[in-house]
Amino acid sequence: MKKSQTLIVVVAMVMMFLLLEVSYGNRVIKGSKAMNLCNMSEDDLKICKPSVTKPNPVDPSLDCCTALSKADLTCLCSYKNSMVLPLYGIDPDLAMQLPAKCSLTPPTTC
Structure with missing residues (x-):
């Protein structure tokens, strides 16, 4: 059970990182804040x-x-x-x- 909880936390953090990367890394909207x-x-x-x-x-x-x-x-x-x-x-x-x-x-x- 403990391993699965750790895995869930790691996956959630990776997903959050990817979301931030997409949001900030690829500035598609003109004039968006850096x-x-x-x-x-x-x-x-x-x-x-x-x-x-x-x-x-x-x-x-x-x-x-x-x-x-x-x-x-x-x-x-x-x-x-x-x-x-x-x-x-x-x-x-x-x-x-x-x-x-x-x-x-x-x-x-x-």
């Missing part, structure tokens, strides 16, 4: 992705650090143990190191 996560635009997230992707992460660029300085770091911390980050190819451990690499103070609760 994705914004914790005060970071989709472009901001893409700028920082090379710094949080294995196997060869690079140091964050000035543009990445500028984008991260405007982000809601507490909000980003809420994704720390989420299954969402790996689905986008983001390594959570590398992501948690990014504020320090940009000389930003991470939230104390992160």
Whole structure:
């Protein structure tokens, strides 16, 4: 019974992810809002992705650090143990190191 409940939760999360991907990834409706996560635009997230992707992460660029300085770091911390980050190819451990690499103070609760 426990395995089936876990499977249901995983399937539901995958379906939710796919729904979000279709909603935000394929902007069919002209003028629809771009994705914004914790005060970071989709472009901001893409700028920082090379710094949080294995196997060869690079140091964050000035543009990445500028984008991260405007982000809601507490909000980003809420994704720390989420299954969402790996689905986008983001390594959570590398992501948690990014504020320090940009000389930003991470939230104390992160």
